[in-house]
Amino acid sequence: MAEILVLVDHVDGEVKKVTLELLTLARRLGEPAAVWVGPGYEGAKDKLAEYGAAKVYVAADEELTSYVVAPKAALLAQLVQSASPGAVLVSATGEGKEVAGRLAVKTGSGVLTDVVDVAEGFVGEHSIFGGAIIAHAKVTKGTPIIAVRPNAIAPEAAPAAPAEEQVSVTLSDADKAAKIVERVVQEKGERPDLTEAAIVVSGGRGVGSAENFKIIEDLADALGGAVGASRAATDAGWYPHQFQVGQTGKTVSPQLYIAVGISGAIQHRAGMQTSKTIVAINKDPEAPIFELVDYGVVGDLFQVAPQLTEEIKKRK
Amino acid sequence: MNIVVLVKQVPDTESPRKLKSEDSTLDRAAADGVINELDEYAIEEALRIKEAHGGEVTVLTMGPDKATDSIRKALAMGADKAVHLVDDALAGSDALQTSYAIQQVLGRTGFDLVVLGSESTDARTGLLAAMLAERLGVPQLSLANKVEINGTSITVQRQTDYGYDKVEATLPAVVSVVEKINEPRYPSFKGIMAAKKKPVETLGIADAGIDAGQVGLANAATAVVDFAEAPPRSKGEIVTDEGDGGIKIAEFLASKKFV
Numbered sequence: 001m002a003e004i005l006v007l008v009d010h011v012d013g014e015v016k017k018v019t020l021e022l023l024t025l026a027r028r029l030g031e032p033a034a035v036w037v038g039p040g041y042e043g044a045k046d047k048l049a050e051y052g053a054a055k056v057y058v059a060a061d062e063e064l065t066s067y068v069v070a071p072k073a074a075l076l077a078q079l080v081q082s083a084s085p086g087a088v089l090v091s092a093t094g095e096g097k098e099v100a101g102r103l104a105v106k107t108g109s110g111v112l113t114d115v116v117d118v119a120e121g122f123v124g125e126h127s128i129f130g131g132a133i134i135a136h137a138k139v140t141k142g143t144p145i146i147a148v149r150p151n152a153i154a155p156e157a158a159p160a161a162p163a164e165e166q167v168s169v170t171l172s173d174a175d176k177a178a179k180i181v182e183r184v185v186q187e188k189g190e191r192p193d194l195t196e197a198a199i200v201v202s203g204g205r206g207v208g209s210a211e212n213f214k215i216i217e218d219l220a221d222a223l224g225g226a227v228g229a230s231r232a233a234t235d236a237g238w239y240p241h242q243f244q245v246g247q248t249g250k251t252v253s254p255q256l257y258i259a260v261g262i263s264g265a266i267q268h269r270a271g272m273q274t275s276k277t278i279v280a281i282n283k284d285p286e287a288p289i290f291e292l293v294d295y296g297v298v299g300d301l302f303q304v305a306p307q308l309t310e311e312i313k314k315r316k
Numbered sequence: 317m318n319i320v321v322l323v324k325q326v327p328d329t330e331s332p333r334k335l336k337s338e339d340s341t342l343d344r345a346a347a348d349g350v351i352n353e354l355d356e357y358a359i360e361e362a363l364r365i366k367e368a369h370g371g372e373v374t375v376l377t378m379g380p381d382k383a384t385d386s387i388r389k390a391l392a393m394g395a396d397k398a399v400h401l402v403d404d405a406l407a408g409s410d411a412l413q414t415s416y417a418i419q420q421v422l423g424r425t426g427f428d429l430v431v432l433g434s435e436s437t438d439a440r441t442g443l444l445a446a447m448l449a450e451r452l453g454v455p456q457l458s459l460a461n462k463v464e465i466n467g468t469s470i471t472v473q474r475q476t477d478y479g480y481d482k483v484e485a486t487l488p489a490v491v492s493v494v495e496k497i498n499e500p501r502y503p504s505f506k507g508i509m510a511a512k513k514k515p516v517e518t519l520g521i522a523d524a525g526i527d528a529g530q531v532g533l534a535n536a537a538t539a540v541v542d543f544a545e546a547p548p549r550s551k552g553e554i555v556t557d558e559g560d561g562g563i564k565i566a567e568f569l570a571s572k573k574f575v
């Protein structure tokens with residue numbers, strides 16, 4: 001069986017959930033081989049084994065994470081040469097897609113981006129135009145490079161004892177052209193990552209102010225979820241931009257999405273339409289968000305949301 | 317400074333977007349074309365850099381004849397001139413081919429800085445900046461929410477999931493922007509009038525030295541197998557709050573095992 005290379009997504013050694021999803025998917029397509037880049041492997045090793053990595057390529061050299069994207073693509077290109085994998089899987093995040101782009105040029109391969117599933121023959125499923133169309137596509141040249149949307153695949157553990165292989169790559173001057181001189185990790189608090197969270201509670205213009213976003217945060221915290229926002233809310237400065245959900249923000253696909261005071265404009269829907277269960281609170285019965293919901297309440301969010309938070313706490 | 321800004325015309329997200337049944341490519345005639353929103357931020361950033369450091373801003377668009385509208389708007393915002401790559405042979409190109417075609421045109425225009433959006437609203441691949449940097453062998457300064465130039469050195473803040481990276485490089489470079497970077501200006505009446513007289517060079521693939529065997533649907537490295545409208549979501553239950561709306565949602569969530 002051919003190896004399926006999975007580029008591990010981690011922040012300082014902490015493996016992101018999307019990697020476990022990619023390993024689960026890789027097991028269906030071939031033999032999962034994780035590719036670790038940068039320091040911190042020792043602390044992450046058990047997690048990769050637990051999710052079925054048959055092999056781990058470890059490139060621990062710190063230099064590989066000191067430059068923007070290019071070193072990762074150089075390493076993967078070398079592994080594509082030496083291991084002739086069936087496909088390369090990366091997470092469809094900003095950086096994951098960029099690694100895919102450079103690797104595609106280096107290897108003359110096609111890229112499928114933002115797929116929600118991959119079937120036999122490496123046929124990718126895409127949910128496009130805000131979820132209105134489901135398209136299937138495949139790579140016809142080179143080694144399929146596939147960027148998979150976080151939260152689209154349910155991760156399943158399948159313990160294995162991976163073989164480890166230390167690897168290194170010599171970087172060209174071009175690979176070292178964009179140097180990372182400082183890494184700023186912004187306080188994300190106790191809440192899960194927006195794109196990884198199983199539950200997302202988002203607030204929109206109806207929330208009315210930055211202070212009122214506490215209502216959204218309280219509800220999210222009662223559910224152990226992440227907080228999101230519509231563009232109307234981020235543009236108004238009520239909530240930081242990195243929490244924007246939608247076409248020009250993050251694409252989320254949680255088990256549960258609760259939209260509070262959000263009308264459901266097409267650009268917002270583009271970022272949340274593939275959520276499994278959708279709930280909305282809105283005072284306007286005509287709001288388009290209600291076309292999507294599994295459960296909706298027409299009412300004042302300042303009454304309904306705090307009551308919901310209290311009720312959830314009571315039931316715990 | 318020779319600044320080239322990449323501008324893609326995309327279907328307006330407000331109008332229905334479709335794929336054509338014959339060849340599974342985007343039906344660009346079915347919807348109104350507008351400038352890809354992030355490209356307005358790219359144009360704005362290019363203009364600000366020009367205003368601070370001098371030079372010229374060239375708009376580069378690959379797309380059908382209809383894309384001229386978007387080029388005029390970019391010129392009305394203040395860009396100096398434009399190059400429009402238009403050729404039926406380019407139709408259906410995927411990202412790998414598009415980056416090749418744009419690279420060829422950049423070979424003609426030359427550049428100190430290429431500025432583009434980090435993602436389009438139609439295909440949303442987010443691949444172009446990385447592909448171009450790789451092809452051109454210049455620094456990839458992508459997902460930038462802040463750009464500073466000092467002589468030939470350039471520093472950007474690269475937006476990441478955890479915050480940002482501060483990145484340093486030397487020109488020439490490729491910069492892709494996110495919407496936090498600036499607030500695009502509206503074209504003034506004067507700008508709109510002036511745009512009518514600004515030069516737009518139209519190129520076919522032969523003019524740009526593009527190999528016909530490396531572009532277009534038939535030579536793409538990706539292929540659409542099939543597509544269909546997504547099944548509509550089953551109609552949910554909608555209730556009007558009568559003082560117990562929150563409790564009702566909690567009951568629904570409990571029935572789904574969320575609480």
Ligand SMILES: Cc1cc2nc3c(=O)[nH]c(=O)nc-3n(C[C@H](O)[C@H](O)[C@H](O)COP(=O)(O)OP(=O)(O)OC[C@H]3O[C@@H](n4cnc5c(N)ncnc54)[C@H](O)[C@@H]3O)c2cc1C
Nearest residue numbers: 204205206230231232246247248249261263267283284301
């Ligand atoms: C190119 C482009 C890209 C875009 N990208 C994005 C994107 O990524 N993400 C995004 O979200 N938007 C995006 N937008 C903007 C989008 O079109 C909408 O303007 C935006 O989503 C509206 O946000 P909203 O629903 O919070 O506000 P509104 O549309 O104003 O809706 C507010 C809702 O709150 C309800 N409400 C008000 N008060 C209360 C109350 N007390 N109780 C209950 N309900 C109440 C109202 O009935 C209304 O339905 C984009 C637009 C464009 C043109």
Ligand SMILES: Cc1cc2nc3c(=O)[nH]c(=O)nc-3n(C[C@H](O)[C@H](O)[C@H](O)COP(=O)(O)OP(=O)(O)OC[C@H]3O[C@@H](n4cnc5c(N)ncnc54)[C@H](O)[C@@H]3O)c2cc1C
Nearest residue numbers: 113322378410411414432433435436439440441442443444
């Ligand atoms: C629904 C859909 C899905 C697709 N999926 C894939 C896929 O999975 N893989 C694939 O290889 N191709 C795919 N394509 C093809 C893709 O649209 C084209 O290859 C496109 O030229 C580049 O993709 P993009 O617009 O997503 O680029 P992005 O990288 O998202 O665009 C970034 C920036 O590049 C610049 N730019 C992009 N195109 C042009 C242009 N023509 N002229 C000037 N500047 C430009 C703009 O500044 C833009 O903001 C898809 C197309 C559609 C319609």
